[in-house]
Amino acid sequence: MMLVCFSVVATAQQELFTSDLAMGQIEKVAHYFMSHYPDVGADSYVGGKQRSSRIWTRSVFYEGLMNAYREKADAEWLKYAVDWGEYHQWYSCYDSQKRHADFQCCGQTYLQLYQLDTSKKERMSHIKLRIDDMVNSKKMDDWYWIDAIQMAMPIFALLGTITGNGSYYWDRMYAMYEFTRNKHGGNMKGGGLPLFNTETGLWYRDYQYDPPYRDLTEPDKDCYWSRGNGWVYMALARVMQFTPADETHRADYETDFRMMSEALRKCQRADGSWNVSLAAPANYGAPGSEGPEMTGTSLFVGGMAYGVRCGLLDSTTYLPVIRQGWKAMYHAVHPDNGFVGYLQGTGAKPEDGGVITYNSIPNFEDFGYGCWLWGAAEVHALFKQLEEQSPTGISTLCNTSGSVCRHKPRKVWNNGRLVIKRNEQTYNLLGTLSRD
DSSP: OHHHHHHHHHHHHHHHTSHHHHHHHHHHHHHHHHHHOOOTTOOBOGGGOOBOTTSHHHHHHHHHHHHHHHHSOOHHHHHHHHHHHHHTTTOOOOGGGTTOHHHHTHHHHHHHHHHHOTTOTHHHHHHHHHHHHHHTSOOOOOOOSTHHHHHHHHHHHHHHHHHSOHHHHHHHHHHHHHHHHHHSBSSSTTOSBOSEETTTTEEOSSTTSSTTOOOSSSTTSOOOBHHHHHHHHHHHHHHHHHSOTTOTTHHHHHHHHHHHHHHHHHHOOTTSOBOSBTTOTTOOSSTTOOSOBHHHHHHHHHHHHHHHHTTSSOHHHHHHHHHHHHHHHHHHBOTTTOOBOSOOOSOSSTTOSSOOOTTOOOSOOHHHHHHHHHHHHHHHHHHHHHHHHOTTHHHHHHHOSSOEEEEOOOOEEETTEEEEOOOOEEEETTSOEEEO
16 A cells, blocks of 8 residues: 555656646646736736836736747737737837836847747837947946846847847847946945855845845845846846857856856755745745745746756756756646745845735736746756656656766757757766767
């Protein structure tokens, strides 16, 4: 009887790490959100303030949905995204907001939809106008909070690829990233100190949260907000996804991505998730919160899945982390309807955004679902790759000691463009990577 029970549990655990199961969860989560928000143009009224549905919170949802669409060309998902762009007439932001990353974020989805149909020039024209204005100015300090790196940086990456004028966009993108990384900390915006702590591999959210600011629960620790670090990690993955491997600054992005990966790996909770405060395991956020937090967790898991799939991260080290993280993401989804729990609401630090529990509803639901979908789509892509290369898939790759697994190349397409092509490689799961 015990053997039978053990076999059932083992089988269930193994089935958790399949592309089919990952896609099933993606479909369930996407359906939950789209069915609860069927009107793509409806304004929100959180806190009594009217906001357009093209603000950053909704734009991040579409980033996640489009990443899922890359994995499965679902016509309903595509229509939901196109209807949103058409409702807003592919307009990004008002003149008063034209340099603000939060109001440019919608451009990421506009550009990905343009890649699907390049006859629709209107999908690109307005966001290109906004970014061209930034490139043609001398101002470098717009991204003074690290969230902005994710909201805007991938737009520059996409435009360089779409237009074929890479250095025009990518050099300015790098300069702005470096300014945020190295000069936006201190006692004011542009205070001259770094927001990226290369000693820890983690980022301070903005100048208000670097030292002497400390974590409020564990005041002997620095404050590294989970989702803020997730935004940067996601942005680095997307920038590398949307630009060629020989882009001039690629090595710097890879270095930062690997430093962050190592730091994040060490911060993972035993249950596979991450806390709202990365250096302070006792800080769960607002009073009453239960510990796990899914916006940061989803971005970390998705980024690591991308890194392993593209050969940026060592599979032996990171597949177990991804596996545990996916378990946390999977179990955060309510099985009856696709509702995602443990989502922190809007804010700038670990304690913001209200109580975080399995049943809590954040003030804005959209961006949390976008984070989850983005991460899950990257997990799906990795699982699919492993299934094509190994008959036993990710479970054996994570658990078998000393075996050698051949990693065959897989072509991964992003909106009609080949973004990944790997040479055939051989992995000794107890040792180093060797190339045939």
